[in-house]
Amino acid sequence: MTPGRFQSFEGVADDYDQTRVIPAAQLEEIARLLSREAHLDRGGLFLDAGVGTGRFAAPLAHLCPAQVIGADVAPAMMARVASKAPQGSLSLVQADLQRLPFRAGAFSGALLVHILHLIEQWPLVLRELHRVLVPHKGCLFLGVEQGGRSALVDFYYERARARHALAASLGSPGLAPVLTHLRRVERAGGAGAQVVQMETPALSWKRVVPVAATLEALSGRTYSQMWDIPDAVHAALLAETRHQARRMPRGLDSVETLSSRFVLYKAWWG
Numbered sequence: 001m002t003p004g005r006f007q008s009f010e011g012v013a014d015d016y017d018q019t020r021v022i023p024a025a026q027l028e029e030i031a032r033l034l035s036r037e038a039h040l041d042r043g044g045l046f047l048d049a050g051v052g053t054g055r056f057a058a059p060l061a062h063l064c065p066a067q068v069i070g071a072d073v074a075p076a077m078m079a080r081v082a083s084k085a086p087q088g089s090l091s092l093v094q095a096d097l098q099r100l101p102f103r104a105g106a107f108s109g110a111l112l113v114h115i116l117h118l119i120e121q122w123p124l125v126l127r128e129l130h131r132v133l134v135p136h137k138g139c140l141f142l143g144v145e146q147g148g149r150s151a152l153v154d155f156y157y158e159r160a161r162a163r164h165a166l167a168a169s170l171g172s173p174g175l176a177p178v179l180t181h182l183r184r185v186e187r188a189g190g191a192g193a194q195v196v197q198m199e200t201p202a203l204s205w206k207r208v209v210p211v212a213a214t215l216e217a218l219s220g221r222t223y224s225q226m227w228d229i230p231d232a233v234h235a236a237l238l239a240e241t242r243h244q245a246r247r248m249p250r251g252l253d254s255v256e257t258l259s260s261r262f263v264l265y266k267a268w269w270g
């Protein structure tokens, strides 16, 4: 399998953090879980694969003595990381996850959050991550944020779908095929992974989000499925979504309360 296409977030770095908010308490809890499960209290190397703006890598670098490495294709995203992490504890590498510039067996753990839907040949990424993990001990963590989506974003997407304007994911259509892929390899008797969902009772939260902020995020197309929608169609969809927002009890001054949870899977090759 040769590396294929992927979607870099280089163009949306300015808006990314405002539209993907996880409260600090939950980010710290995720860092604690990763540190505990990958034994990072003993040091070692941890890879945040597709580090983006460092939402997960920065709290981890604050918490544990391990050296955290963030890899991403988008320098503009990674430029946001430096101010968040203590100096020297986090290194950034511009790299395609399909061809990692790291030696085999180097990392105690690696994290993937919201990446594989962006990469056409996503199994290659899993193969690369397996290669760079410490044999038999290194863990791959796969995280996903569930819920938390505004009714207005759903409205925009439904209308876009009805116009056949919403692109399918370039990569994996969700986490389920990724877990199946990891487990299928295991059943075939190869070097397959065991996969478990971790207990994460503390990883639920609610957020109050102004409708105006949601409309701004939609307007700036920070969500990758929106990038290929033609400008004229996007403008029409935005106008319809604004109209829908005006029908809410307080119109454009309304807020939505969004409930989210973070689900974390751990995979390892015994």
Ligand SMILES: C[S@@+](CC[C@H](N)C(=O)[O-])C[C@H]1O[C@@H](n2cnc3c(N)ncnc32)[C@H](O)[C@@H]1O
Binding pocket: 006, 007, 008, 009, 010, 020, 049, 050, 051, 052, 053, 054, 055, 056, 071, 072, 073, 074, 077, 095, 096, 097, 098, 112, 113, 114, 115, 118, 119
């Ligand atoms: C949705 S963001 C997720 C970032 C971070 N994991 C988080 O959850 O905040 C996806 C990131 O993957 C990066 N990306 C996409 N394709 C990539 C590839 N082939 N190699 C490395 N990074 C890639 C994008 O540039 C972007 O920063």
